[in-house]
Amino acid sequence: MRVYFDYNATTPMASEVVEAIARVSRDAFGNASSVHHFGQQAKAVVDEARSAVAALVNGDPSEVVFTAGGTEADNFAIRGVADASEATGRKHLIASAIEHEAVLNTLRALSRRGWRTTLLPVDETGIVSPERLREAIGRETALVSVMHANNEIGTIQPIRELTAIAHEHGALMHTDAVQSAGKIAVDARALGVDLLSLSAHKFNGPKGAGALWIKRGTRIQPILTGGKHERNRRAGTENVPAIAGFGTAAQLAARKVADQQERVGRLRDRLEEGILRSVPGTVVNGARMTRVPNTTNISFDRVEAESLLIALDLEGVAVSTGSACSSGSLEPSHVLRAMGLPAHRTQNSLRFSLGLFSTEEEVDRTVSILPGLVEKLRSLTRTGRSVELNPAQQRG
Numbered sequence: 247m248r249v250y251f252d253y254n255a256t257t258p259m260a261s262e263v264v265e266a267i268a269r270v271s272r273d274a275f276g277n278a279s280s281v282h283h284f285g286q287q288a289k290a291v292v293d294e295a296r297s298a299v300a301a302l303v304n305g306d307p308s309e310v311v312f313t314a315g316g317t318e319a320d321n322f323a324i325r326g327v328a329d330a331s332e333a334t335g336r337k338h339l340i341a342s343a344i345e346h347e348a349v350l351n352t353l354r355a356l357s358r359r360g361w362r363t364t365l366l367p368v369d370e371t372g373i374v375s376p377e378r379l380r381e382a383i384g385r386e387t388a389l390v391s392v393m394h395a396n397n398e399i400g401t402i403q404p405i406r407e408l409t410a411i412a413h414e415h416g417a418l419m420h421t422d423a424v425q426s427a428g429k430i431a432v433d434a435r436a437l438g439v440d441l442l443s444l445s446a447h448k449f450n451g452p453k454g455a456g457a458l459w460i461k462r463g464t465r466i467q468p469i470l471t472g473g474k475h476e477r478n479r480r481a482g483t484e485n486v487p488a489i490a491g492f493g494t495a496a497q498l499a500a501r502k503v504a505d506q507q508e509r510v511g512r513l514r515d516r517l518e519e520g521i522l523r524s525v526p527g528t529v530v531n532g533a534r535m536t537r538v539p540n541t542t543n544i545s546f547d548r549v550e551a552e553s554l555l556i557a558l559d560l561e562g563v564a565v566s567t568g569s570a571c572s573s574g575s576l577e578p579s580h581v582l583r584a585m586g587l588p589a590h591r592t593q594n595s596l597r598f599s600l601g602l603f604s605t606e607e608e609v610d611r612t613v614s615i616l617p618g619l620v621e622k623l624r625s626l627t628r629t630g631r632s633v634e635l636n637p638a639q640q641r642g
């Protein structure tokens with residue numbers, strides 16, 4: 247039995263998505279910009295997907311710009327707003343300290359170009375306080391970027407309150423909803439934001455397909471130069487099959503989100519309670535109430551996370567330490583560090599993330615093998631024997 251509990255890294259595609267991609271690859275191969283029949287056929291596929299993605303976040307199809315994933319959507323939001331604001335004298339960007347690297351490293355790149363940047367701290371709950379934003383924001387702030395749900399601990403941020411503060415100061419608000427879309431209802435209008443990032447592969451769609459939702463009227467510059475695709479907002483021939491898969495995944499997500507939220511939430515709680523009960527020295531990281539329903543991040547006292555990850559993998563259970571992109575670096579998670587957790591918790595934590603195909607049997611199997619694995623690793627540490635890590639297995 248192989249168990250996949252790493253849905254926050256990526257998800258298996260739904261069969262409907264695989265079929266849509268295959269069908270479109272075969273039957274609608276045209277260039278969506280071409281005037282002839284083949285082009286119009288491809289354009290119709292893109293338009294249908296655009297409507298589905300817009301509906302998932304309660305947006306208008308004209309507000310959706312397709313990108314090559316969440317990373318590009320985040321880059322577009324931040325660099326695009328920065329480029330559009332430069333002439334106005336606003337040269338300050340704010341993000342939270344627990345953002346994904348797609349946001350953090352974009353801010354770093356802009357700070358090298360002379361932008362002032364501020365990272366908002368979080369407390370031990372892993373939630374950004376609106377008060378901290380009030381202290382940091384000013385007349386120079388062009389954009390505030392705070393993720394909707396965190397990828398490592400799942401905490402949901404108070405985006406509506408943060409947006410109100412950003413807008414009071416004339417700044418735009420971006421939220422990276424890559425880890426919330428498909429897991430909980432995401433309503434861009436209710437959140438009040440100006441820009442919202444999505445990525446298809448986090449909710450059973452294909453990799454390399456994402457979107458930036460841009461509220462009508464928002465001032466933003468394209469970041470790619472080229473043709474007039476996506477109404478002059480994102481140059482490059484549309485990846486029609488991937489966009490079709492994204493649209494299908496968005497439709498499925500919209501239809502299933504309420505049921506899945508409950509079903510997956512029950513499984514996550516069963517897993518979490520099972521681990522806390524059967525493995526001594528375990529603690530959940532981050533607020534347990536204000537979380538997406540599929541994620542739990544647990545520290546295992548006196549166990550190195552990478553060793554436990556490998557031991558679990560050898561038993562057929564796939565989990566992760568922090569975010570996949572930083573796995574293998576053996577760097578403690580920047581998210582847990584920002585929460586002020588001590589080293590024994592930042593270095594000993596595993597993320598279990600569940601999803602569409604997760605089952606009770608998988609949860610019970612994981613809970614049944616964990617106590618033995620943890621005890622074995624602890625006894626090796628006690629006897630002073632080091633656990634060899636195979637470098638090939640360290641990669642996320």
Ligand SMILES: Cc1ncc(COP(=O)(O)O)c(C=O)c1O
Nearest residue numbers: 315316317346348397424425445
């Ligand atoms: C919160 C968050 N933002 C952005 C991304 C990047 O998305 P993509 O993998 O589509 O580039 C990820 C993926 O791990 C993520 O978790």
